[in-house]
Amino acid sequence: MSADYALKNEINYVVPFSNCDKLTSETASVFQVNTSYQNLYSHSTSRACDLFAYYNVVIVNTHNKDEKDLFIRTLKANMAEVGISYRELSFNERSFQSDISSMLSTTKPNVVIPIAGSLEALAKISGPLRIIADTKPDYNLTLFGHPEWQKYTNDYLDDFFKLNAHMYTSFYANNLSADVQWFTNKYYKLYKKSMILSYPKYAMLGFDTGLYFISAINQGGSKFEDNRQSIKHTCLQTGCNFQRVNNWGGFINTSLYFVRHNKDHTITRF
Numbered sequence: 001m002s003a004d005y006a007l008k009n010e011i012n013y014v015v016p017f018s019n020c021d022k023l024t025s026e027t028a029s030v031f032q033v034n035t036s037y038q039n040l041y042s043h044s045t046s047r048a049c050d051l052f053a054y055y056n057v058v059i060v061n062t063h064n065k066d067e068k069d070l071f072i073r074t075l076k077a078n079m080a081e082v083g084i085s086y087r088e089l090s091f092n093e094r095s096f097q098s099d100i101s102s103m104l105s106t107t108k109p110n111v112v113i114p115i116a117g118s119l120e121a122l123a124k125i126s127g128p129l130r131i132i133a134d135t136k137p138d139y140n141l142t143l144f145g146h147p148e149w150q151k152y153t154n155d156y157l158d159d160f161f162k163l164n165a166h167m168y169t170s171f172y173a174n175n176l177s178a179d180v181q182w183f184t185n186k187y188y189k190l191y192k193k194s195m196i197l198s199y200p201k202y203a204m205l206g207f208d209t210g211l212y213f214i215s216a217i218n219q220g221g222s223k224f225e226d227n228r229q230s231i232k233h234t235c236l237q238t239g240c241n242f243q244r245v246n247n248w249g250g251f252i253n254t255s256l257y258f259v260r261h262n263k264d265h266t267i268t269r270f
Contacts, residue, residue, distance in 0.1 A: 012225070013250075016209050021245065021252055030250030031242055033209050035170050037070060043256045044168035045075040048144065049082050051166075051258070055142070056105040057086035059113050060125060066118040068146060075113075097128035101136070109140040117146030126159045133162050142166060150199045160261035171200040172257045173237040174267050180236055183207065204237040212240040225251065 002013060007029050014031045015023065021036040057079070059072065079086055087103050089096075104110045112129060114121045122145065133141050143160075147169035153160065173180050187195055187203055195203050215233040216224040224231065228242055228251075239255030260268045 014209065014213060016205060023250075024252050025245050025249040027250050028248060031213075032250065032252045033205075033238065033240070035253050035255075039252060039254060040168070040170055040256065041068075041071045041074045043254060044258075045071065045078045047256065047258060048075060048168070049078045049084060052111045052142075052144070053082070053084060055109050055111045056103075057084060057111055057113065058100065058103050059086055059088045059115065060091055060100070061088065061115045062091040062121040062124050064116040064118045064121040064124070066121070066148070067116045069115075071146070072113075072115050091124060093124070096125065097131060100125075100128065101132060101139075104132070104139045104141070106138045109142060111142045111144050113144045117148040119148075119152055122149065122152055122156060126156060126163070129163055130159050147171075147199070157261075161263060161265050163261075164263060165261045167259050169257050169259060170253070170255060171205070171238045172259050172269055173201060173204055174259075174269055176267060179234070180204075183236055200237055208235045208238045208240070211235070 005011070007013075007027055010029065012029050012031060013027070014033065016033045018032070019034045019036050021032060021039070024030045024032040059076075061067075076086070089099055089103060092099060100112065112125070114125055126143070129141060129143060132139060141163055143163040143165045145165060145167045147167060149156075149160075149165070149167045150169065150172065159165070175181070175184075183204065184195065195201050212231070212233050212235070216228065216231045219231055220227050225242070231240075233240065238253075239257070240253055241255040242251035243254050244250070245252050257269050260270070262268060
């Protein structure tokens, strides 16, 4: 096995695709680029609690597939720990607009969080929320969603801007940025075709991963992990912030982005 060979010969072993952290927790020389769901949800819900600490929070169950049960449980636990109250709403097609309106506040900003990350869930709530945002700006609405929403951007970009939509994700490439446009054009010139429309974009994942470790070795040598916090690198889609999982295990990438669609039609990754 590659990991065994790497461990025996004291070679760092990079895992770019899998998000299962069993190997990382047992092997000191492993660097896992794609973080586990548990780690993603833990960090993203903690940041969400910081960001929305003074918001009126409404969690909506649209009764669709792809429910983020672990994310929602983790979010609720974190909110309870820091004293953030929230309300829950079961989606009803006939009355959703009036139901959600009755739960919104005019004295503080509101954030609406659907339980599911599917296209069907987004389609159910985005229209009524858009009407509320257009007709009742005093509600100060923010829609907070899941990494899968990147797949729906082409169809829902206007709604995202109007609803100040946020999403949490471990990877995001802003197609409006100069660096991403440069890479996209370079890829097309080299391979005479566009990148496969996937999330993450694997060409960019390979570029970011390769550039990070080449930079790390160049700046820190074969033992770069001892000074990994000082490694300087740029990324298109996937950041690299590796933390050791335990005293005997390897490193997992804890990099996390929040993506905000601003009402001035710009996108902020932070």
